[in-house]
Amino acid sequence: MKTLICGSLAYDNIMVFPDRFRNHILPEQIHLLNVSFLVPEMRREYGGCAGNIAYNLKLLGGNPYIMATVGDDCAPYLERLDALRLPRTHVRQIAGSFTAQAFITTDLDDNQITAFHPGAMSFSHQNKVADSGAQLGIVAPDGRDGMLQHAEDFAAAGIPFFFDPGQGLPMFDANELLHFLDLADYACFNSYEARLACDRTGQNIEQLATRVKALIVTSGGEGSQIYADGETIHIPCAPAQAIVDPTGCGDAYRAGLLYGIANGYDWPTTGRLAALMGAIKIAHRGGQNHHLTRREIDERYRQAFGELPWAK
Numbered sequence: 001m002k003t004l005i006c007g008s009l010a011y012d013n014i015m016v017f018p019d020r021f022r023n024h025i026l027p028e029q030i031h032l033l034n035v036s037f038l039v040p041e042m043r044r045e046y047g048g049c050a051g052n053i054a055y056n057l058k059l060l061g062g063n064p065y066i067m068a069t070v071g072d073d074c075a076p077y078l079e080r081l082d083a084l085r086l087p088r089t090h091v092r093q094i095a096g097s098f099t100a101q102a103f104i105t106t107d108l109d110d111n112q113i114t115a116f117h118p119g120a121m122s123f124s125h126q127n128k129v130a131d132s133g134a135q136l137g138i139v140a141p142d143g144r145d146g147m148l149q150h151a152e153d154f155a156a157a158g159i160p161f162f163f164d165p166g167q168g169l170p171m172f173d174a175n176e177l178l179h180f181l182d183l184a185d186y187a188c189f190n191s192y193e194a195r196l197a198c199d200r201t202g203q204n205i206e207q208l209a210t211r212v213k214a215l216i217v218t219s220g221g222e223g224s225q226i227y228a229d230g231e232t233i234h235i236p237c238a239p240a241q242a243i244v245d246p247t248g249c250g251d252a253y254r255a256g257l258l259y260g261i262a263n264g265y266d267w268p269t270t271g272r273l274a275a276l277m278g279a280i281k282i283a284h285r286g287g288q289n290h291h292l293t294r295r296e297i298d299e300r301y302r303q304a305f306g307e308l309p310w311a312k
Contacts (some may be wrong), residue, residue, distance in 0.1 A: 001260040002063050004132045004159075007050030007140030008121050009068040009077055009091065009215065010100040012247070012286070015039035017107045035065055045247075045286035046080055048100060049140040049166060052248045052287040055087055056255030056277055061294050062262060064255075065090055066135065067127050067150070068142070071097040071120040072147060092119040092127055111309075120145065129153030136262055137161035139184075141168040148176070151183045157187040160185040163212075169193050174201045181211040184260040186261070188254060214267065216274075218253060224275065226267045234270030238279035238304045248287025252277040269309045276301050 024035055052065035052296045067090040070077060073094055081088045098119040117126045124146025129137065130153055137159055139150050147168060154161040163184035165172065172180070178201055181187055187208075189197060194205055194217045201208065209215040209227035218224040226233040256277040260270025280300065284290040292300070298308055 001135045002065060002133060003057060003258055003262060004065050004067055004090070004129065004134035004137040004266075005050045005054045005057070005140065006046035006067045006124075006127070006129070006137060007142045007164075008124075009051045009066065009070050009074075009123070010047040010048035010102065011073075012047040012103060013103045014043050014045060015105045016041040017105055019107060019247070020109055021107045021111050022109075022111070035188070039105060045288070046077060047102075047248065047287045049164075049251050050250035051081075051143070053138065053255050053258070054138060055084065055288045056252045056281070057258055058084060058086060059290075059292060059294070060259045060273075060277070061100055061150055062255070062257065064139065065132065067091070067124075067129070067132065069094050069120040069124045069127065069146075071099040072122075072227040074099050090127060090132055092123075094123045094126075097123070121146075125149040125231065129159065130157050134159050136258065138258060139180075140164045140251075140254070141166040144168070144171045147171075147180075148156050151180055155183040162254065162257065163187040165189070165193065165197075166250065169196055172200075177201055178203075180209070181208060184212055185261065186214050186216070186257070187212050188218070190250060190259065191217060191219045216257065216271070218250065219279075224253075225269060226271050227268050233267050235268070235275055238272070238283050238300075240275040242283040243279070244283050245285045251276040251282050251287060252281035257278075258309070263310070265310065272305050273301065276304055279304070300303045 005094045017039050050066045054066045057064040065087050067308045069092050100121040101117045103115045124143040129150050137154050139147050163180045178225045213230035216226050221237050224235045253274040256274030258272050280290055
């Protein structure tokens with residue numbers, strides 16, 4: 001099943017300051033802030049929600065196609081997509097722009113100072129879902145206009161899709177959030193986003209869930225809940241081999257959801273596979289640095305949850 005992943009491709013530039021910000025920022029001079037941090041350690045990760053979701057879906061054996069916009073500095077990312085055999089048929093380069101990227105400086109107390117440049121992501125609405133031939137999709141965090149456009153496109157084409165607003169949720173008002181849910185077949189929030197959506201719309205999570213076939217709320221180490229068919233299904237958290245970096249865990253989880261739906265799994269199986277993908281990811285730095293085979297993923301599922309339902 002061709003699965004269209006609408007969302008961002010981005011570079012994450014991560015720098016480590018080998019000291020504490022508080023030793024260099026004077027509270028009484030905060031109105032005149034002018035500081036410079038020497039960061040001898042730096043790494044660049046390939047990220048963006050669409051890139052992360054597609055990477056994990058490919059590990060599972062799915063058929064992901066990324067729909068995203070990138071800038072003039074896209075060559076390293078496009079080469080990576082080719083190496084991973086991730087089609088870039090629907091990746092559009094926007095001349096005169098940069099690929100979206102975050103610049104993250106972390107100190108010894110794990111405090112972070114982050115700057116995010118959306119760049120080409122702001123032009124994501126130029127991509128059209130109708131041209132994709134997709135059978136399943138997801139609207140993940142992206143440019144505001146692109147998210148609105150792609151949700152309308154999916155619905156108009158009759159393609160079932162997930163609404164996954166993520167960190168983009170604050171861009172939308174109550175009417176827009178409800179409209180997204182009415183267009184979508186499925187929705188997924190983390191626990192904070194779920195509370196924000198409820199507060200913004202004035203509806204509780206059970207009411208929001210009636211607008212879609214299934215609404216999923218993830219709660220980190222407490223597992224997740226799937227609201228579907230008038231029931232609430234609790235999905236336990238899968239054990240992680242190490243807790244290294246949560247970046248991209250939600251994207252890995254969503255890849256598991258997409259794979260389960262594409263292959264007709266029931267919700268308990270789909271949720272457990274999604275939880276496992278999040279647990280695998282959290283043991284590695286960055287969103288795309290875990291390299292398990294499908295056989296290894298199956299073995300990890302068996303260790304976490306018992307028999308493989310899809311092997312029956």
